[in-house]
Amino acid sequence: MLAETIFSAVSAAGLGIAAITAYRRRFLTAARIAAYALVPVGLVMTGAVEWAFETAFSPTAWVGFGVLGVAWGLFMTTRAVERRRGPARKEAAKGARPDAAAPAASAPALGQGQRGATPKPQATATGDDFSDIEAILKKHGI
Template sequence: MGEYDSATWSAVGVALTAVGLVLSVAVWRRRGVASGVRGVAWSLLPLAAAMTGLLRVVWEVADSVSSWAARLVFSPTVWAGIVVGGISATLFVVSGFLRRRTPEGRARKERKERKAAGPGSAPAAVTASGPKPARTGSAPAEDDDMADIEAILRKHGIS
């Protein structure tokens, strides 16, 4: 749009405030004092925005957004850019899944676990294959389902 001077923006602010004040009087009569005072408060905002220069900024932002939206809807280049961005996001997600499934991804996970365990602790493989402490008779009896789950975990080397 064209450039407007400060007098134009002030006139727009005054006009919007005048319309708002007229509507506020109608609301005051119909709904009471609280609604009318709130209407007056809202009505004074366009004048304040015009006096501070914010009305011009809001107009420029709205103009820029509408121009961008029009380019978005009607430009094949913009749609191609959106497709490329979607492909990029999809590839990021796929690469994350692939990293977890490759041997190097598992090795990286094991190194991270060892680092998190601390410098004085034994590696996970040594800890898993080491002797297990004997259970005392004071422990509660295990559920049959839990025993099945533990057997499956032991079968796969996870304990």
């Protein structure tokens, strides 16, 4: 009740200042002051002031804010620990499942960017220098 009275008085004073400003022919400034002066009375009329003051002076609300803070702290701690462990531990945990598919099953059969092409033959121990050229010619069908 006291908060509503104070907010209404502030609004009335602001509207008075806006009227004096408008009397001095500063209409744009007067309109801006009137807009600011109407905000507190609008908050009172919507019930936001009553809700805010009930929340601010309620021990239950403060305990609730504390619980939210603890939950937030737990979330941040678990994220920090998870980042420290790194991806290696996550992958090891995924591979340890007995129902997981073979790890090599998802690897591509061909090298990157070689869709439909035959892989390059490896150079023999004799030092075949033309193996790269042969692979290119086979790739183009020559």
